[in-house]
Amino acid sequence: MSFRSIVAFAGVLTLWSASVAAETVKIGVTPGPHAQILEAVKPIAAKNGLDLQLVEFSDYVVPNAALDAGDIQANSFQNQPYLDNQKADRGYKIEAAGLTVNFPIGVYSKKHKSWAEIPDGGKISIPNDPTNGGRALLLLRDKGAIKLKDGVGFKPTVLDVTDNSKKLKFVEVDAAQAPRALDDVDAAVINTNYATQAGLDPVKDPILREGSEGPLRQPDRGSRRGQGQAVGQDPRGQLSHG
CATH class of the missing domain: 3.40.190.10 (Periplasmic binding protein-like II)
Incomplete structure (x- = not known):
């Protein structure tokens, strides 16, 4: 702290x-x-x-x-x-x-050690509420994993994805259930409070993590x-x- x-x-x-x-x-x-x-x-x-x-x-x-x-x-x-x-x-x-x-939101995986290992057609869980789901998509956009429509603001949805080169499949889950989804998906976007509650290290464990360029850095x-x-x-x- x-x-x-x-x-x-x-x-x-x-x-x-x-x-x-x-x-x-x-x-x-x-x-x-x-x-x-x-x-x-x-x-x-x-x-x-x-x-x-x-x-x-x-x-x-x-x-x-x-x-x-x-x-x-x-x-x-x-x-x-x-x-x-x-x-x-x-x-x-x-x-x-x-x-x-x-706190930065992160992408976690039990199956892959890096984002590069995520296979084509891989399943990615994101929070199902508009704000955190949008935040997850913005993180993936900022890391070059997808592209979004211009001007989407803070709350893009999967319908706003314009380029998805890996053909990722997005699975929307309640934010609190995201850690449990790790067994069923290739990677999960998890808020820090739920990550720590599940025993994950929000600094060492994410394969992608929101940085200072994140939209909610305030x-x-x-x-x-x-x-x-x-x-x-x-x-x-x-x-x-x-």
Whole structure:
């Protein structure tokens, strides 16, 4: 864990504590790095009068639903395009509260030691949600494995593939199930939190990995309930932006 990551979280939590002094705040996280970083931040938050309770979710869908329903007061697991997509699709009244961290997505394989070994017609699993599935395709494009239509933005689909010289077959799976797909495919694109949870090393094990040129190299964002609300406030008590 880098010191920079801890400072990023501490800065956000210190800001929140000004609005919810001496209060317990439930924060939704996914297992792995996001949960580990916030565990390290808990004593820092406590010094500012904020008692953090972490609620772990095993997938990417439930944390925003729980936040919108008021079951938790904040979450930290997603990037801005994913949050924007969830709000547009589901009508959630949640907003980005601050910057956290982002982790490179990687391509893993149990059958091949390098991307060059992937055979023609090989099966590649990618996440089935628009944002992470698009991120997987952008990674493959950036590494020269495929070509995509111009102007696809953050959410290309397999229908946007214009050149697929290896005739790869894409298998869409739930992001949380991607590690389990490794036995059935030639390679799988896996988010770092699910990779580490499955015992994979996100630095040593990927045969391809998102680099600094990746489209989501900006930090992830935490989320909070309600436009203009401070985290921890009752959703009925709207606070305007200052």
